[in-house]
Amino acid sequence: MELNFNHIQAAHCENGVTTSLLKNIGVKQITEPLAFGIGAGLFFVYIPFLKINNGPVIAFRTLPGLIFKRTCKALGIPVIRKKFSSREKAEAFLKDRLAEGMPVGCQVGVYYLTYFPKEYRFHFNAHNLIVYGKEDDNYLISDPVMETPTTLTSYELERVRFAKGALAPRGQLYYPVEGKPVTDDQIKRAIKSGIEKNVRNMLTIHGSITGVRGIKFTGNRIKNWRDKLGPKQAGLYLAQLVRMQEEIGTGGGGFRYIYAAFLQEAHAYNQMDELLDISNQFTKSGDLWRTAAAQAAGIYKGRIGSQEDFNTMGNYLLEIADIEREAFMALKNLKWR
């Protein structure tokens, strides 16, 4: 059984799943940048007292599930989301939805995800994919990271749905319920509320380790890493920063570009030229995140590594924090029409 479903490749898995599922129920205006912006996906947090994979915990996006939840809510689309304690029930529920003709989003772990290359298979549990059919023992999978659809056997799918560890998905699945068609006016309002939410997340809440202040905090911490951790460990920390930034869900640089793309698309719904100027600021920030990543690479490859090089690295983040503060302040002060 294969449902009528279009695979869409995306820069980020949750954006992609959200975009595909919404398109599938008839929200024809939705694009990846719109889903990301309306879902207020841009974020930053560095948690100095936690570690994963023996390195620092740094995230460039909101908590898993929030982009989908916020985007659907802002567009007035009801959502079903379920976790399961039993593997049998989890599969039965999925089969029932497929029988009803409903493609379903699943949160999965990537460690046992067989179609990923081994180098990428860490214990990371916030990946998202769509199941859109079943043929014999194979589930048909639309994974937004991949160019083309793929498959998993029922055993393989169960394994990734019940991956263990931090953010264990516990069979979690979700899908939007078809409702009234979404109007351009609704999109316009959703854009505004998404921007306002993102402004709050980056500028005002959660203290000093999140948002723009978190970036600044991290920049200052990096300057101490060489002395505090020793060159080798400091290199590993920077490699982890870059992996969180650019790889795991196309973080920092990539996310800034998606947000810049979102502001351009927002301009089509609300012709305020400020949106285009602010979009350029996010492009600048994205470029600088990439410059910082290249600097970090110099350090973890051992090409450079003096205290001066760590200072330069930290200063890039301070500069980014300034650019993003200004950009979000400009968004905050927009006079919406």
Added chain:
Amino acid sequence: MKKEDVPQDVSALGKLTTEVCYATDSSGKYVATQSRGWEVKITALDTAWEDIEGRIATAKQKVLNQEASPLLFFMEQGLMDINLLADYTGFWKWQIRRHLKPEVFKKLSDKKLQRYAEVFNVSVEQFKNGEVNGA
């Protein structure tokens, strides 16, 4: 980033699929483009793996020296710690700590070994003998 600056350094993922990347075209408008990978990301991943390989080698030596059971080797190779392994196998953490001792490991029943072997994607025989990828 401009479209023509999108890096195309082939990564492990790049052999299987391109990645979507947003970049600006000549008029400054954002478009979705494809990237095969980026050198900076590839070396970040390599750096993480070098660290892991080092820990696996240390574990292997401990197993050979009879200071630890083959379980330590598989745990490191599986990028796991005792917490995660407890979640996957259903054993208590204190049980896993005991199973890391060679003398306790030798007496484990096949049923218990099977629980580990499944998590590590190997047969019970391979698990017992610490044989995988030439260990």
